[in-house]
Amino acid sequence: MNNKIIVTVLILFTxxxxxxxxxxxxxxxxxxxxxxxxxxxxxxSIKNGALVANKSLFSGGEIHFKEKGNTCISYAPHRYFDKHTLQIAKALFSECQVLLTNTKHRNSRDADGKIIDFSKYKNSSSNAFILAYSSSVKSFSIYQIHGFAKEKRTTEQGRKADIILSEGHVFASKRTLDIAQCLINKLGINALVYGRDVHELGGTHNVLNSLAPVNSQFFHIELSRELREQLIINNQLLKQFSLCLTS
Structure with a gap:
């Protein structure tokens, strides 16, 4: 191994x-x-009962926590990019103890030039809180809410989907299958499971695939624009959506 390679390895390790x-x-x-x-x-700083990152924290981030509720995390990582996802995540927070969201646009960069996309950025306040929370509860779920446009999908299945559910990989647990069936039955929508019904938007490159604690279950939830628009104007529909995830 020459000196140049050694230096490169040392820099990466450091x-x-x-x-x-x-x-x-x-x-x-x-x-x-x-x-x-x-x-x-x-x-x-504390703002309206939430922890909100100051400018000194490059990742930014906002953390809401309450003592009562199911041991789950409602998470909108792209509040400025995926329209209405924060409003939907806030409704889900009525069932969960935790709400996490970003305070910087997903294309912002940190001091080292890394893009601060909370679905991929490891050194974030959201990831830190998830790790901290894991030591305070026996087990918990993470519901990460995303948005997609049907017309941008590359497969027929994707273009017909209202929701695409996954756990960040192609193998779906019974819990994911049950959630999908509940959404189909209660909301009358086309809820697809990644790896079984559709093969895009599975969250396979999400940072939580490797970082999520062993006592957690990570759910990657993609909502079509049309469904997001329905959810935010129909409180009953939004409530049933939350109950399907958490019941």
């Missing part, structure tokens, strides 16, 4: 080590906050 250390520090501070919410973590 960068990975620093990133891991930063994530662990942020996770630790959020773990303390979960135990004592009077101790506001560094880089955050």
């Amino acid at each position: 960068a990975a080590y620093c990133e891991a250390a930063q994530l662990e520090k942020l996770t630790s501070s959020l773990r303390v906050w979960l135990n004592n919410q009077q101790r506001v973590p560094e880089h955050f």
